[in-house]
Amino acid sequence: MSKINEAFQNKKAFIGFLTAGDPTLEKTEEFIIEMEKAGAALIQIGIPFSDPIAEGPVIQDANVRALSVPGGCTTDMVFDMVKRVSKKVSVPLVFFTYLNPVYKYGYEKFCARCNETGISGLIIPDMPFEERVELTPTAEKYNVELISLIAPTSEDRVQMIAKEAKGYIYVVPSMDITGASGEKTTDIEKVVENIKKVTDTPVAIGFGANDFEQAAKYSRLADGIIVASAIVKIIAEHGNNAGKYVYEYVKSMARGMEN
Amino acid sequence: MSKGRYGVHGGQYIPETLMNEVIKLEEAYGNYKNDPDFNKELNTLLKEYAGRPSLLYYAEKMTKDLGGAKIYFKREDLNHTGSHKINNVLGQALLAKKMGKTRIIAETGAGQHGVATATAAALLGLECEIFMGKEDTIRQALNVYRMELLGAKVHAVESGTKTLKDAVNECMREWTKRVDDTLYVLGSVMGPHPFPMIVRDFQSVISREAREQILEMEGKLPDVVMACVGGGSNAMGMFYEFIKDESVQLIGCEAAGLGVDTDKTAATIATGTKGVFHGMKSYFCQNEYGQIAPVYSISAGLDYPGIGPEHAYLHDIKRAQYVPVTDEEAVNAFEYIAKTEGIIAAIESSHAVAHLMKIAPKMDKDKIIICCLSGRGDKDVAAIARYRGVNLYE
Numbered sequence: 178m179s180k181i182n183e184a185f186q187n188k189k190a191f192i193g194f195l196t197a198g199d200p201t202l203e204k205t206e207e208f209i210i211e212m213e214k215a216g217a218a219l220i221q222i223g224i225p226f227s228d229p230i231a232e233g234p235v236i237q238d239a240n241v242r243a244l245s246v247p248g249g250c251t252t253d254m255v256f257d258m259v260k261r262v263s264k265k266v267s268v269p270l271v272f273f274t275y276l277n278p279v280y281k282y283g284y285e286k287f288c289a290r291c292n293e294t295g296i297s298g299l300i301i302p303d304m305p306f307e308e309r310v311e312l313t314p315t316a317e318k319y320n321v322e323l324i325s326l327i328a329p330t331s332e333d334r335v336q337m338i339a340k341e342a343k344g345y346i347y348v349v350p351s352m353d354i355t356g357a358s359g360e361k362t363t364d365i366e367k368v369v370e371n372i373k374k375v376t377d378t379p380v381a382i383g384f385g386a387n388d389f390e391q392a393a394k395y396s397r398l399a400d401g402i403i404v405a406s407a408i409v410k411i412i413a414e415h416g417n418n419a420g421k422y423v424y425e426y427v428k429s430m431a432r433g434m435e436n
Numbered sequence: 437m438s439k440g441r442y443g444v445h446g447g448q449y450i451p452e453t454l455m456n457e458v459i460k461l462e463e464a465y466g467n468y469k470n471d472p473d474f475n476k477e478l479n480t481l482l483k484e485y486a487g488r489p490s491l492l493y494y495a496e497k498m499t500k501d502l503g504g505a506k507i508y509f510k511r512e513d514l515n516h517t518g519s520h521k522i523n524n525v526l527g528q529a530l531l532a533k534k535m536g537k538t539r540i541i542a543e544t545g546a547g548q549h550g551v552a553t554a555t556a557a558a559l560l561g562l563e564c565e566i567f568m569g570k571e572d573t574i575r576q577a578l579n580v581y582r583m584e585l586l587g588a589k590v591h592a593v594e595s596g597t598k599t600l601k602d603a604v605n606e607c608m609r610e611w612t613k614r615v616d617d618t619l620y621v622l623g624s625v626m627g628p629h630p631f632p633m634i635v636r637d638f639q640s641v642i643s644r645e646a647r648e649q650i651l652e653m654e655g656k657l658p659d660v661v662m663a664c665v666g667g668g669s670n671a672m673g674m675f676y677e678f679i680k681d682e683s684v685q686l687i688g689c690e691a692a693g694l695g696v697d698t699d700k701t702a703a704t705i706a707t708g709t710k711g712v713f714h715g716m717k718s719y720f721c722q723n724e725y726g727q728i729a730p731v732y733s734i735s736a737g738l739d740y741p742g743i744g745p746e747h748a749y750l751h752d753i754k755r756a757q758y759v760p761v762t763d764e765e766a767v768n769a770f771e772y773i774a775k776t777e778g779i780i781a782a783i784e785s786s787h788a789v790a791h792l793m794k795i796a797p798k799m800d801k802d803k804i805i806i807c808c809l810s811g812r813g814d815k816d817v818a819a820i821a822r823y824r825g826v827n828l829y830e
Binding site for chain 1: 438439447448449450451452453454455456457595596601602605608609612615709710711712713714715720722724725726727728
């Protein structure tokens with residue numbers, strides 16, 4: 178069983194997201210530790226990108242902040258941070274990154290460094306099912322699981338994607354890109370149902386609204402929930418002092434899921 | 437599995453949310469591209485509304501003045517809305533309508549594609565929203581008002597470098613949010629498959645006409661066919677029917693900005709490396725970690741950090757040659773063609789004219805060059821005046 182699969186054993190997984198380097202890489206390290214302490218089962222780390230086309234304004238701004246710190250926030254610096262923090266936490270760490278930084282770094286070198294530093298999986302929002310074949314063999318070689326995304330608009334693609342899915346399946350909640358609200362629960366229910374018909378791979382639903390009830394509802398529906406923009410918003414608001422606020426938020430959300 | 441490849445370039449690197457939509461678009465296009473009724477309707481629009489065929493004009497004065505090859509201009513600047521963009525937009529807007537879409541969205545740099553899209557939307561009764569970098573809304577304020585006159589809503593994009601690349605980002609986000617009733621009318625031969633193919637097909641009318649026209653006028657093929665390249669739609673349209681004619685040299689002129697040895701440039705082939713962005717694998721201006729570079733050119737239409745995947749392929753196999761042209765050279769050409777031929781060409785097209793001015797004198801008099809004048813330059817007059825130190829605002 179992979180480290181990611183273990184995170185979903187006998188519990189509903191709360192998955193937190195943050196953008197590496199926002200506000201600094203030292204703080205990212207601290208916030209990851211706080212999230213684990215507060216009960217996060219898995220943490221997604223965004224590698225900042227100049228043009229995050231699948232992101233709403235909240236996470237776009239985090240990317241801008243991370244890239245504009247003096248000295249920048251390069252892929253190598255993110256790997257170094259992961260290497261440090263993975264010795265201090267036991268939950269699986271997964272990268273959320275656009276394909277270009279991975280492509281430019283080199284698939285072989287990137288996956289090797291994931292393996293070496295303690296990254297268990299990769300989410301690449303601009304690499305759909307059809308394009309994954311160029312990366313899959315390299316990722317498998319280094320035990321890095323390529324996480325599949327499924328959207329309500331996936332329709333007849335759901336089962337094709339789900340059958341091949343590794344690690345967990347990231348269900349993008351609505352027609353809206355990450356960070357916005359207004360999703361229809363009925364669509365999500367149907368999507369999760371269709372996924373469950375063909376695979377045992379855990380399903381986690383992403384959502385942006387800061388709402389306990391919705392978290393509870395989604396966690397009943399699936400094996401976990403992914404919270405991105407709510408956490409990034411807290412970091413934006415409190416900056417260097419966000420640690421305790423991130424902790425409190427994750428703790429209350431993780432508790433909300435248990436009920 | 438992976439579709440829309442030009443060598444290693446192209447593909448469909450987009451969020452899952454959009455996958456079914458591009459598959460539907462590909463299917464719809466496959467159904468309509470050989471449909472006699474669709475083609476009849478499109479050809480009628482191109483002929484009676486856009487003013488096609490566009491002229492192939494023999495520039496006798498320039499030919500004599502430069503003293504070398506015979507120079508012909510393919511006058512896309514004379515199309516309705518003032519550029520080649522209308523060719524593609526009429527095709528895609530008609531396709532949107534056939535697909536049952538009620539709303540079209542588009543990015544724009546100089547505003548030419550935005551104006552063309554707003555025009556087609558007005559004509560075909562579609563709702564229209566245009567995304568334009570904030571910087572470009574300032575550089576091309578008249579075109580913003582023009583789009584609004586045509587009934588479009590214009591969004592000034594404040595993210596990133598606030599230029600064309602960011603307008604594309606925002607358009608993709610908008611399409612992701614609302615695919616049901618909306619088609620993204622992409623303005624260049626870029627983005628995920630099937631866009632590079634669809635835009636190329638709709639723009640290939642340029643070379644289809646030019647090839648017939650030159651055979652009619654000269655009884656032989658040209659030696660050089662050239663055009664400016666940002667994303668590359670007018671160049672691909674100008675090249676396409678000549679690709680099979682191996683004797684015809686194809687030249688794309690990129691915007692070098694202040695020069696390819698500076699960081700104020702948008703010359704993708706000259707300074708870029710292979711990458712994956714905006715749905716496609718191709719060449720991009722980027723740093724060693726794959727962060728897309730802020731690019732610069734005096735021309736808002738060429739101010740883009742990538743190039744269409746088919747151009748990347750033509751470069752790889754050396755079928756086409758891509759050369760950088762600086763702001764200064766383009767402005768000189770802008771003024772030269774105005775004074776010599778009485779044509780105010782777009783600053784984008786002037787990049788091609790500038791390179792033409794370098795190569796024509798070195799060629800024999802029996803050689804023929806066709807250069808695409810992709811658009812008219814009325815929109816650029818104030819910017820050129822400012823470049824020359826004349827304090828002129830629109």
